Amino acid sequence: MADQGSEDIARVIAGAKRRGGRGWLLALLLLGLGLSGWLWVGRSAETGGTVYVTEPVVRGDLTATVTATGTVQPTTEVEVSSELSGTLLSVDVDYNDEVTVGQVLARLDDTKLRAQVANAEAALAAARAQLAQAEATQREAEELYETQAELQKRGVVKHSDFVTYEANRDRARAAVEAAQASLTLAEANLALQRTDLEKTAIRSPIAGVVLNRDVSAGQIVAASLSAPTLFTLAEDLRRMQLLVDIDEADIGEIAVGNAARFTVDAYSGRSFPATITQIRYAPETTDDVVTYKGVLAVDNADLTLRPGMTATATIVVTEEKGVLQVSNAALRYAPPQMVESAGGGAGGLVGLIMPAPPGSGSSSAASGKTVWVLRDGTPVEVQVTPGATDGKYTVIAAGDLAEGDQVITDQRDAAK
Template sequence: MSPYRKTGSRIPRFVIVSIALVAVVAALWFWKGRGGGDDEQRFRTAAVEQGDIRVAISATGTLGALSTVDVGSEVSGKVEEVLVDFNDRVRKGQVIARIDPSTFEAQIAQGDASIASARASLATAQATLRNAELAYSRNRELAAQKLVARGDLDQALAARDQARAQVAQAEAQIRQQEASTRNARLNLGRTVIYSPVDGVVLNRSIEPGQTVAASLQAPVLFKIAEDLSRMEIVLAVDESDIGQVKQGQTVSFTVDAFPDRQFRGEVSQVRLSATNTNNVITFPVVVAVDNADQALLPGLTANAEIEVSRRDGVLKVPNAAMRFKPPVDPAATPETPQRGGGMTEELPAIAATLKLDAAQQAAFDDALAKMRERIAARTATPPQGQTGGSALFGRMPGAGGGQAPRGGNASGAMRQRMMERFNQQFGAFRAALNDDQRREWDSAINALVGARRAPVYVLADGKPKAVTVRVGASDGSSTEIIGDFKVGDEVIVGLQTAEPAK
């Protein structure tokens, strides 16, 4: 056999083996890239954690003094002295400015002279009156003796009455001049401007020599903050958030003057006067702030967060777990989400807040035990043909035929029926409560029944499985969940991103 023929026979086998190896490597790479054989690696998971959730509303506002007084002038004139400056501390009754009093001093002198003249006129009128009364008396005696005509008596009577009127007029002129003089004296006193409160001068708008013109509205000369150790912020809260804001809620805020410092306050008032700015409705919320160290200044812009809800020590998952939806497989059979326990586990915690006595606790334990028995029975043997509802409350309105209830009316009917069942099952326990306990119980049960529920997905045999949980508070990154979960359980938060081919 020729050596060339032997060599030629080895080359095809080598080429075939090489091609086969390349094909196997390519198949493995493609199979691994598609996630074949390991479905769990297709999903990203996160652990259920226990921690605190703080729900807050952001808003901005301006810091101001709790009480600010505008000090003006009630009289016109030239400013003689200004005795305080910006940032000066003043006491109530302290002189802070003076206006030239010469005009009012002249008015007082003129008034005194007018009063003296009016008194002289009064003396003349009184003398005339005395003479007229004597003449009338004489004429009346003579008329009784038929010695004077009746007309003379009437004339004497008229002269007497006229003299009395002149006396009254002179007395009125005296009172008028005295009142005018008193007003001039009051205006003279107003030329000295006093501080009406203890505080700090925030603004001064006059200088010595300046003329003040007080007409229909008193000009503002000084602005005095009464107490800067206590301040307030007026926040503009959007109408979509105002329903969550209540008096007494905690507020934290920062100001640009102290970027590394966190300040705290408390909601003191939610005002009803809405403001419309470019079709954006906001409501003013007043926040009381303690400024004992005088660090905060009036006029600073505050970036605030109002803490509307806080949940401590709750189970929470990343918000991505609430948004995750598994890819739809047309060949797969739709799966009904597994209900989380939740409700029966939360009822003891609600009862614990009511401070029950022994009889009330026994009634609660009996009702709860019967509820759990009913749940176990319904879970073990669901009624024939029932495809909707829950193990606790049975078939809900609109839940037949395998279809979920649609529309707000069905949801409202569900909640109504759930409340009726709760009232039936816990009727004896509720009747044993006093009025305050009953109100707390009803409020907690309403919150429990009306809570939003959503599916969270876990991995079961490498496949996503939906578990319905009750959704609580959310702070934007994590959401509280109530259901059959414990710390460390894994929930699906998304799909793994395939690595790019090299």
């Protein structure tokens, strides 16, 4: 650059000699400015016009995580309804009550059903009596038939009379079968009426806690169109689950068995442990954002957590021990590219007199697969293979880096 400036100055002095007079003054002025610029450039080169901000390559443990939000829910939640319509005679449980399997939660008025059961019991008794009568008639018809059959063999009984005894026997057998069918029908009808009577007592299907009670004594329940929800029960609240929405960009990193911790607004500063137990395949789309439901098992032995609490979970997806790491800023760094002038760049006398300001130019795009290492005061580009990241540091799986190498994360003008 100094040689180019010297040639320009020589040309200016030669032209001034030809012009004479004031040309010498102009030549001396240009010579002074040129020397000043040349000295400025030399001094900048000696002192280093660019200061690089660096961070060392470190070796240590790295934990990569994924964040997701969701709600705490019971592992099993059951809505209890009534199969029958009627008036609620009593409600036997309230909010937060613990219940056992089969415990009565409420009772419907069963006056009508008790009458129907009594009627079915009477019909059953009548059917049994009819069967007994039919069986007696059958025995009588069978005996008469056998007697007449012996007499017919001897030729004592006319054939027409024997046919009558045979028909009576067959009718008696048919009457017994009909009576048996009537008895079966009566038994089934009684069982049905008794089942309906038992359903007037609305019982808990699980052991758990009453989360919600939507009815009161005296309220009319109409189950003709759809079964109304009377109670909402949750299974043992000491074992809960956290349902979180995982972004589609993160779903490939998460697997069943990953450990996690989560926080809820109710307990600031406290985190709770959890474990991924299921990742559902069905997508959920909200405002064009696709997520997948993750299920985390939660131990709630102290009953601190309550159903419906909003939680923010941090799921551990990778844990690596003793690995090389660089700052993420180093992977984003790229040195600026100088923009050349239309007249051939910053060379020449004008460039010497008016050098371009430090840092002018456009920055090249960082690929994320290279870092710049400061070696002997000179930036050197190094190809690397990045691995897992925790958002601040990234594991270097391969590359010509060693612990303690100074990677460049930024640069600035020395005068600043």
